[in-house]
Amino acid sequence: MNIIAFVGAGIIGTVLSVVLKQYKPEFSMYITLITGMLMLGAAVSAVKPALDMISSYMEIADPDSIYAEILIKTLAVCYLTQMAGESCSDAGETSIAAKIALAGKIAVVIIALPLFEKLMEVIKQLLV
Amino acid sequence: MKTAVRIIISLLVIVSVAVIPYRAYAQDSSILDGYIPAVPEEIDKELSDMGITPEKVDTDSLTVDKVIKNITEMLKNSISSPLKLLVSLLSVIMLCSIANVFAESAGGNVGTVFSVVSVLACSTITVTAASDALTAASKTLESGSVFLASFIPAFAGMVAASGHVSSAAMFNSVVMGGSQIFMQLASKVLVPVSMSVMGISLAGGVCPDLRLCSLAEAVKKTVIWILGLIITVFVALLAMQSFVTVPADNVGIKAARFTVSNSVPFIGGAVSDSLSVMYGGVGLIRNNFGVFGILAGGALILPSIISVLCYKLTFSLAAAASELFGINSLTGLLRCAEGVSSIIVAMLVSFLMMAVISISIMIFMAGGTV
Amino acid sequence: MNVDFIFKIAAIGIVVAVLNQLLQRSGREEQAMMTTIAGLIVVLMMIVTEISNLFDTIKSIFNL
Numbered sequence: 147m148n149i150i151a152f153v154g155a156g157i158i159g160t161v162l163s164v165v166l167k168q169y170k171p172e173f174s175m176y177i178t179l180i181t182g183m184l185m186l187g188a189a190v191s192a193v194k195p196a197l198d199m200i201s202s203y204m205e206i207a208d209p210d211s212i213y214a215e216i217l218i219k220t221l222a223v224c225y226l227t228q229m230a231g232e233s234c235s236d237a238g239e240t241s242i243a244a245k246i247a248l249a250g251k252i253a254v255v256i257i258a259l260p261l262f263e264k265l266m267e268v269i270k271q272l273l274v
Numbered sequence: 275m276k277t278a279v280r281i282i283i284s285l286l287v288i289v290s291v292a293v294i295p296y297r298a299y300a301q302d303s304s305i306l307d308g309y310i311p312a313v314p315e316e317i318d319k320e321l322s323d324m325g326i327t328p329e330k331v332d333t334d335s336l337t338v339d340k341v342i343k344n345i346t347e348m349l350k351n352s353i354s355s356p357l358k359l360l361v362s363l364l365s366v367i368m369l370c371s372i373a374n375v376f377a378e379s380a381g382g383n384v385g386t387v388f389s390v391v392s393v394l395a396c397s398t399i400t401v402t403a404a405s406d407a408l409t410a411a412s413k414t415l416e417s418g419s420v421f422l423a424s425f426i427p428a429f430a431g432m433v434a435a436s437g438h439v440s441s442a443a444m445f446n447s448v449v450m451g452g453s454q455i456f457m458q459l460a461s462k463v464l465v466p467v468s469m470s471v472m473g474i475s476l477a478g479g480v481c482p483d484l485r486l487c488s489l490a491e492a493v494k495k496t497v498i499w500i501l502g503l504i505i506t507v508f509v510a511l512l513a514m515q516s517f518v519t520v521p522a523d524n525v526g527i528k529a530a531r532f533t534v535s536n537s538v539p540f541i542g543g544a545v546s547d548s549l550s551v552m553y554g555g556v557g558l559i560r561n562n563f564g565v566f567g568i569l570a571g572g573a574l575i576l577p578s579i580i581s582v583l584c585y586k587l588t589f590s591l592a593a594a595a596s597e598l599f600g601i602n603s604l605t606g607l608l609r610c611a612e613g614v615s616s617i618i619v620a621m622l623v624s625f626l627m628m629a630v631i632s633i634s635i636m637i638f639m640a641g642g643t644v
Numbered sequence: 645m646n647v648d649f650i651f652k653i654a655a656i657g658i659v660v661a662v663l664n665q666l667l668q669r670s671g672r673e674e675q676a677m678m679t680t681i682a683g684l685i686v687v688l689m690m691i692v693t694e695i696s697n698l699f700d701t702i703k704s705i706f707n708l
Contacts, residue, residue, distance in 0.1 A: 162654040173657035187698040200365045207361035213395040222706035
């Protein structure tokens, strides 16, 4: 997890993108897209040990809990949706970005359905 | 001849008088024969291991370090599941803080969705744990009141047998009535109120715009105040009644002794003294029994109090952690759960105090004279 | 995290831009357009491989 590599890659990508924007705007979008993706991939790989530690703690605490998996999957969907949406809106296509965000929210709701079920059970217990 | 007959008669009377106190003593120890304390078996075994039985309380086993050792053991037994709860809550809070990056950036909507999901996860964990603690506490209260229901009449009977008849009657009625009222209050009012407070805080956690946390705080303060008021009124009533009945009983006892010593011809003094010995003997057993009651009640309720205190500690630590990481919706929810734990602890502690203080008042007041 | 990839794409982009200008100046408009499109397609191929790598990484980390 080399922060200097990150910063360097980001600055280089930005510069190249700006340079190419005057001549070939399509290429600048490619550069932005690929820089963003590379950095996201590296950052996510760097956060993996923390996620492993957190899910191992939750395994110890409550072996048959569904929370850790749901939360981590939701996190992944959020990261991906964010990145794609931002790239699209950078390229000027805000409507596509909005559709991507909508799809992400729907995916989150679907992943979190077991959580809603458990919540309904708890509320039933409270009311009884 | 007359002198010899007189001497023989007085010798016979003295011998028969000498026999009476022993018979009375034999009578005393059979008072407890029919008494089966309504205490759960493990506690009964623990107490008799420590030398505390309804018949006799071993003062050697009541040393401070033994008591502290027992309390630390109880603490260790009940700390494991709150700790697991704490670990789950802290993991969810850490995941939240990792994802909170989104809250500041442009694609804020996606970040809000994640925070809603994480609040839901946390709420489910918290509410499940809090309602488990609540049901366990009400079960403990039930078994405590069952124990009191079997203990108080037996104790009142002993107080009556040691001469304080009207005190015994007053004690029985006040304490039984008080414990019934308390049980009704706890099961019909306090438990539903706590459940609704948990529900309100759950709703408030999911939708942070409704500031429902202050409502939960207000309810908690009101409930604790009401509990304190009830206990104060109860103890004051009991003390005032004891102040009246115990001296009246003392006067009655002294009058009885005076009558006996003056009406029974030669041995009146000896008989009235043997009456005092008998009252003293029964008083000793009564005090032992009272101490047994206090210790058994404590052993019944104290583990539950300690476990709910551990849960309260867990919730407050998790609330502090989530405030540290800046997740405000979770902070409100966890503070409400802490409030509900406070309500449960207040309930249990008031019940224990009610039992202990009433028995102690009786022992102190009635043990003053013979 | 290979930064050379960015350089490669930037290099292709610059080459395509230069070729485009040259061909436009010398009057061959259609060939200029075709080089642009060819460059775009080549870069797209490279990027698609990299995107698929990224998605595999994310899938494996998060067990999606």
